[in-house]
Amino acid sequence: MKRYSHKSCRRYGIKLCQSAKCPVARRNYPPGVQGPKGRLRLTEYALQLAEKQKAKVIYNITEKQFRLTFDRATKVEGDAGQNLLKILEMRFDNVVYRLGIAETRAQARQLVNHGHFLLNNKKVNIPSYIVTKGDVITLHKGKENKKYFKNLQLGTKAEILPGWLNFDAKKMESKVLHVPSKDEVERNIDTQAIVEYYSRR
Numbered sequence: 001m002k003r004y005s006h007k008s009c010r011r012y013g014i015k016l017c018q019s020a021k022c023p024v025a026r027r028n029y030p031p032g033v034q035g036p037k038g039r040l041r042l043t044e045y046a047l048q049l050a051e052k053q054k055a056k057v058i059y060n061i062t063e064k065q066f067r068l069t070f071d072r073a074t075k076v077e078g079d080a081g082q083n084l085l086k087i088l089e090m091r092f093d094n095v096v097y098r099l100g101i102a103e104t105r106a107q108a109r110q111l112v113n114h115g116h117f118l119l120n121n122k123k124v125n126i127p128s129y130i131v132t133k134g135d136v137i138t139l140h141k142g143k144e145n146k147k148y149f150k151n152l153q154l155g156t157k158a159e160i161l162p163g164w165l166n167f168d169a170k171k172m173e174s175k176v177l178h179v180p181s182k183d184e185v186e187r188n189i190d191t192q193a194i195v196e197y198y199s200r201r
Helices: 006-012 044-059 063-074 080-089 092-098 105-113 191-199
Strands: 117-119 136-139 165-168 173-176
Touching (some): 044 080, 044 191, 063 191, 080 191, 092 117
Antiparallel strands (some): 117 136, 136 173, 165 173
16 A cells, blocks of 8 residues: 655645645645745646646555556546546545545555455455446445444535435445546646646656
8 A cells, every 4th residue: 555644745735635634734835844945946847747746645546556547548538637537536445535434545445455345246355446337335244343334433424425426324335326527526636737747758
């Protein structure tokens, strides 16, 4: 599992993690300096690289996984950048996070790895698995007695649940209604910069 520190949040000047203790709100300047010194003017390439790195941090994936996902996005009809975000959103671990079952994507990845969920009544423990329209996600039989799920305080509310997902908290059952639209994906990422970054290579 890829691990990122709060230095990444401070480096890019934006909260990229899901931690309530993220220091970027108090220290919105790069790490390694004593107090805010301003930000260096970055080259076009550096800005493109930064957007790619930000996306990796947000979705908690490795460089290889990100590149493979981008390659997949370019093979789908439509805008490659938007396709990239849609595929990232539909990763199994991200869906578990979006449902509010996990507080962070890293925790969601761990829950999936440990085989806590069924996808269409089949055990799937691959965090990078891409769900599709109509898929039904349920808790593995017997897992509801696990301490984590018994004590789980679901923070998911109807107004913050993505429109492309349906979730029955009592049954711990979710259904993928459709592919997320442009307005239902992560908005803190400049996808055009990422596309331009990979076009250089």
